[in-house]
Amino acid sequence: MIDLENSTFMEQVEDLSLRKRWADARDMLLLLEPADIAAVLAQLPGDRLPLLYRLLPKELAAEVFVEMEPEEQGVLIRSFSDTELKEVLEELYVDDTVDLIEEMPATVVKRILQHTDPETRRSVNEILKYPEDSAGSIMTTEFVDLKRDMTVADALKRIRRTGSDKETINICYVTDPSRHLLGLVSIRTLVLADEEERIEDIMETNIIAVSTLDDKEDVAQDLSRYDFLAMPVVDKESRLVGIVTIDDAIDVMEEEATEDFELMAAITPTDKPYLRSGVWETVRSRLPWLMLLMLSATFTGIVISSFEDSLAVCSVLIGFIPMLMGTGGNCGNQSSVAVIRALSLNELGFGDLLRVVWKEGRVALVCGVLLAAGNFAKLLLVDRLLLHNGEVTVLVALVICLTLVCTVFCAKVVGCLLPLLAEKIGLDPAVMAAPFISTIVDVLSLLIYFQFATHMLGL
Amino acid sequence: MIDLENSTFMEQVEDLSLRKRWADARDMLLLLEPADIAAVLAQLPGDRLPLLYRLLPKELAAEVFVEMEPEEQGVLIRSFSDTELKEVLEELYVDDTVDLIEEMPATVVKRILQHTDPETRRSVNEILKYPEDSAGSIMTTEFVDLKRDMTVADALKRIRRTGSDKETINICYVTDPSRHLLGLVSIRTLVLADEEERIEDIMETNIIAVSTLDDKEDVAQDLSRYDFLAMPVVDKESRLVGIVTIDDAIDVMEEEATEDFELMAAITPTDKPYLRSGVWETVRSRLPWLMLLMLSATFTGIVISSFEDSLAVCSVLIGFIPMLMGTGGNCGNQSSVAVIRALSLNELGFGDLLRVVWKEGRVALVCGVLLAAGNFAKLLLVDRLLLHNGEVTVLVALVICLTLVCTVFCAKVVGCLLPLLAEKIGLDPAVMAAPFISTIVDVLSLLIYFQFATHMLGL
Numbered sequence: 001m002i003d004l005e006n007s008t009f010m011e012q013v014e015d016l017s018l019r020k021r022w023a024d025a026r027d028m029l030l031l032l033e034p035a036d037i038a039a040v041l042a043q044l045p046g047d048r049l050p051l052l053y054r055l056l057p058k059e060l061a062a063e064v065f066v067e068m069e070p071e072e073q074g075v076l077i078r079s080f081s082d083t084e085l086k087e088v089l090e091e092l093y094v095d096d097t098v099d100l101i102e103e104m105p106a107t108v109v110k111r112i113l114q115h116t117d118p119e120t121r122r123s124v125n126e127i128l129k130y131p132e133d134s135a136g137s138i139m140t141t142e143f144v145d146l147k148r149d150m151t152v153a154d155a156l157k158r159i160r161r162t163g164s165d166k167e168t169i170n171i172c173y174v175t176d177p178s179r180h181l182l183g184l185v186s187i188r189t190l191v192l193a194d195e196e197e198r199i200e201d202i203m204e205t206n207i208i209a210v211s212t213l214d215d216k217e218d219v220a221q222d223l224s225r226y227d228f229l230a231m232p233v234v235d236k237e238s239r240l241v242g243i244v245t246i247d248d249a250i251d252v253m254e255e256e257a258t259e260d261f262e263l264m265a266a267i268t269p270t271d272k273p274y275l276r277s278g279v280w281e282t283v284r285s286r287l288p289w290l291m292l293l294m295l296s297a298t299f300t301g302i303v304i305s306s307f308e309d310s311l312a313v314c315s316v317l318i319g320f321i322p323m324l325m326g327t328g329g330n331c332g333n334q335s336s337v338a339v340i341r342a343l344s345l346n347e348l349g350f351g352d353l354l355r356v357v358w359k360e361g362r363v364a365l366v367c368g369v370l371l372a373a374g375n376f377a378k379l380l381l382v383d384r385l386l387l388h389n390g391e392v393t394v395l396v397a398l399v400i401c402l403t404l405v406c407t408v409f410c411a412k413v414v415g416c417l418l419p420l421l422a423e424k425i426g427l428d429p430a431v432m433a434a435p436f437i438s439t440i441v442d443v444l445s446l447l448i449y450f451q452f453a454t455h456m457l458g459l
Numbered sequence: 460m461i462d463l464e465n466s467t468f469m470e471q472v473e474d475l476s477l478r479k480r481w482a483d484a485r486d487m488l489l490l491l492e493p494a495d496i497a498a499v500l501a502q503l504p505g506d507r508l509p510l511l512y513r514l515l516p517k518e519l520a521a522e523v524f525v526e527m528e529p530e531e532q533g534v535l536i537r538s539f540s541d542t543e544l545k546e547v548l549e550e551l552y553v554d555d556t557v558d559l560i561e562e563m564p565a566t567v568v569k570r571i572l573q574h575t576d577p578e579t580r581r582s583v584n585e586i587l588k589y590p591e592d593s594a595g596s597i598m599t600t601e602f603v604d605l606k607r608d609m610t611v612a613d614a615l616k617r618i619r620r621t622g623s624d625k626e627t628i629n630i631c632y633v634t635d636p637s638r639h640l641l642g643l644v645s646i647r648t649l650v651l652a653d654e655e656e657r658i659e660d661i662m663e664t665n666i667i668a669v670s671t672l673d674d675k676e677d678v679a680q681d682l683s684r685y686d687f688l689a690m691p692v693v694d695k696e697s698r699l700v701g702i703v704t705i706d707d708a709i710d711v712m713e714e715e716a717t718e719d720f721e722l723m724a725a726i727t728p729t730d731k732p733y734l735r736s737g738v739w740e741t742v743r744s745r746l747p748w749l750m751l752l753m754l755s756a757t758f759t760g761i762v763i764s765s766f767e768d769s770l771a772v773c774s775v776l777i778g779f780i781p782m783l784m785g786t787g788g789n790c791g792n793q794s795s796v797a798v799i800r801a802l803s804l805n806e807l808g809f810g811d812l813l814r815v816v817w818k819e820g821r822v823a824l825v826c827g828v829l830l831a832a833g834n835f836a837k838l839l840l841v842d843r844l845l846l847h848n849g850e851v852t853v854l855v856a857l858v859i860c861l862t863l864v865c866t867v868f869c870a871k872v873v874g875c876l877l878p879l880l881a882e883k884i885g886l887d888p889a890v891m892a893a894p895f896i897s898t899i900v901d902v903l904s905l906l907i908y909f910q911f912a913t914h915m916l917g918l
Contacts, residue, residue: 030665031665032665033665033667033685034685035684035685035686156650159650159651160650160651163647163650163651164651168647169646169647169650169651170629170646170647170688187628187629187646187647187650188622188627188628188629188646191615191618191619191622191628191646191650192618192619192622192623192628206489206490206491206492208492224706224709224710224713225494226492226493226494227494227706229629229688229705246688246705246709247683247686250683250705250709250712251683253709253712253713254683254712254804257716258800258804260720261719261720261723261796261799261800262796262797262800264720264723264796265792265793265795265796265797266789266792266793267793267796267797273801273804273806274797274798274800274801274806274807274815275801275806275807275811275814275815275818279818279821279822279825280825282818282822283822283825283826283829286790286793286822286826287825287826287829287830289789289793290786290789290790290793290826290830290867291829291830291833293785293786293789294782294785294786294830294833294834295833295837297781297782297785297786298782298837298841300778300781300782300785301778301779301781301782302778304777304778304780304781305775305778305848308774308775308777308778311774311777312771312774315767315770315771316764316767318763318767318770318777319759319760319761319763319764319767320760321763321780321781322756322759322760322763322780322784322901322905323753323756323757323759323760325781325784326752326753326756326759326897326898326901327749327752327753327756329897330725330748330749330752330894331745331749333724333725333894334724334725334726334745334748334749336724337720337721337723337724337726338721338724338726338733339733340720341717341720341721341733342732342733342734345713345717345732347732347733347734348733348734352734355734356733356734359734359738359741362738363738363741363742363745366738366739366742366746367742367745367746367749370742370746370750371746371749371750371753374750374753374754375753378754378757382757389764435789435792438785438788439785442781442785446781
């Protein structure tokens with residue numbers, strides 16, 4: 001196995017191509033998997049990329065093409081003659097053609113559609129009609145369909161005849177003449193079955209299928225839940241229109257996880273790899289959130305300002321503000337992330353609201369009381385006795401610790417409620433994470449702090 | 460398709476079982492996939508669970524058993540007679556037996572091993588030897604192996620004879636007599652090939668394999684990168700010892716993503732679903748981090764205290780502390796999460812350190828300057844003109860905005876550096892996320908703030 005992280009391989013190919021030893025460079029590439037060839041080619045300058053790509057065997061070339069990023073695909077397409085373009089397009093599966101069209105600029109799309117055969121064009125246009133995040137948009141229309149009255153031998157014959165153009169033959173679908181899905185049969189069952197058996201006797205009729213308009217994230221979760229290799233997609237009339245294969249489902253799962261990570265960190269999701277996005281692009285995805293959160297911190301400022309005079313009298317209180325806000329933020333963050341993740345794994349729904357709040361409420365009380373106890377000890381032993389900070393009286397310590405208990409409680413409850421409410425009103429729960437919740441919890445913790453301080457210290 | 464979120468189905472099964480109409484309850488379950496049956500059974504009280512489970516057909520019963528959580532598996536095993544236990548164990552794949560053993564208490568493990576046939580026991584013990592996060596620990600030893608001189612017809616015959624006990628027949632492995640991996644051939648290739656062809660002529664010899672000790676997370680990423688359905692696992696002598704199938708790889712990917720989410724939110728990862736873990740368990744996974752972060756906020760407190768007198772003179776500065784710390788934390792969070800995610804998708808390595816810092820540095824400068832400009836306008840227009848806050852002078856606004864530029868810069872650079880360093884020294888980069896970075900950035904931002912304030916305002 002060749003280690004691409006060890007860059008000598010990359011350098012050798014680069015060097016061979018520079019010295020125009022194309023055949024040698026190609027032979028080195030042939031040792032790799034398509035995804036790795038695409039990665040190596042991406043490192044070459046734009047003029048050498050098409051030259052080396054052209055030397056790959058036709059079928060492999062198409063597999064490599066699919067693995068490339070849109071930039072390189074664009075470079076290649078612009079360098080292709082019409083015949084070359086047609087050849088590559090013929091080798092692509094329908095869903096890959098759709099992905100390509102979605103990424104390319106309009107002029108390139110026009111050229112692609114011109115060189116796609118009519119049947120594929122029809123399928124492509126059909127898939128393009130579905131909403132961006134739907135099962136329909138990621139399915140492929142190339143699956144093996146069998147009839148219920150076929151024998152296993154008939155079925156295998158049919159698979160041999162048509163299978164090479166299908167994205168997967170691992171699961172075959174049994175449909176009636178009006179394309180309703182009747183059952184499915186795995187290639188495993190077919191191979192292990194007797195040749196004389198009839199499909200209807202061995203097919204699985206207890207079928208799980210998704211609808212074209214289902215959310216692609218849910219479809220991916222279902223594939224994972226049921227350990228399927230492919231999921232049938234049916235239209236409103238229960239007619240089989242396509243399948244979603246496991247490799248595409250994995251891509252969806254990774255994308256969605258990345259999207260959640262980004263949203264939680266207040267970044268507008270992009271689908272570009274980290275090092276691929278330029279400085280301005282990165283700024284565009286981050287700055288609006290920073291600006292919004294910065295301006296909303298104005299509220300914390302207002303709360304502090306309105307309490308400025310009292311703080312001047314008892315200035316020791318100022319030093320504990322960051323600790324209180326920070327602990328509140330961390331607590332809120334913990335429960336919001338736990339709930340957000342459970343929501344995206346479909347472990348939770350809005351219906352579990354009361355159970356979640358009941359759980360988080362109890363966790364919050366235990367955590368709050370223990371944190372307060374720890375802090376109380378630290379205040380009296382470290383700050384008062386060790387550091388001789390006379391301003392940290394027992395009463396001040398009490399104010400801080402009571403604030404801590406209440407803040408932790410509020411933070412945990414807000415942290416678990418907001419993602420559930422976001423889910424309910426159709427927002428992505430992940431936007432309700434750390435940055436957003438911190439801002440709310442900051443204000444809450446200050447209000448609680450100053451209430452306790454005013455009443456207990458008589459400020 | 461039955462919607463389990465619609466709870467009537469659940470209630471009906473529960474009701475039928477309560478009225479001892481076991482056969483009817485079972486017939487309802489038979490409409491479901493194993494994962495869903497496990498979910499329904501998990502809702503039943505412990506005494507009814509084994510009764511209903513026993514009525515399931517043997518093969519399905521084993522599939523359902525695998526999908527259950529350890530609690531229910533324990534309840535079932537305790538209710539099984541020795542014969543029943545043996546029957547279930549016979550149907551399990553080796554990797555599922557290993558999972559089970561890893562979850563059960565010692566006494567149950569002993570009973571399980573007693574009732575496993577010797578060959579499986581040997582495989583189980585072999586897999587148990589591998590470190591927890593290695594490829595070896597998640598592989599199965601049940602794969603189809605073929606010889607290079609077989610014809611396609613021979614191979615298919617062999618698959619028919621032995622295939623029903625294998626976890627997958629979709630990919631078959633070609634080995635020499637000393638078990639070295641020579642090539643692989645997919646069932647698709649076999650089915651589409653001519654019966655007379657020899658395996659060595661159609662097998663894929665350009666093989667990607669992983670070693671038993673490779674990190675399971677990397678193995679999962681490789682399966683996803685290359686769109687494989689199974690990944691061969693070889694030992695140090697390149698002998699094929701097992702395979703990791705795509706469904707187990709997906710589980711690893713989901714677990715690792717969940718672990719990253721939890722670490723980033725300062726939660727010690729557990730592998731239990733959200734509603735399954737009790738209050739104390741949740742407290743245990745969250746409290747130590749909260750305590751640690753709370754105590755480390757002492758440093759922010761010390762910085763503020765040492766500046767208390769100056770703050771008393773120019774108290775308007777206090778109100779902006781939360782905004783400055785918050786913005787710093789958000790900026791650090793954005794870059795750390797972007798880097799952490801790229802690291803876990805293998806898009807980045809420690810070798811990219813300079814590229815990453817160069818990128819984040821530029822992003823930070825642009826973001827910092829634009830945030831400062833926005834804030835400057837807001838301070839003078841809103842705070843000074845609109846709210847008539849005379850204390851917000853141009854000089855004060857300048858102090859705040861310069862602090863902002865420097866804080867954003869430090870935060871972004873610290874945010875991208877720490878995860879890369881963690882990766883380098885073998886820690887999970889995800890622990891270097893929001894809570895940890897916020898604490899560092901809090902201190903940094905205060906130090907910067909007070910430096911500017913001291914020098915520019917002459918405090």
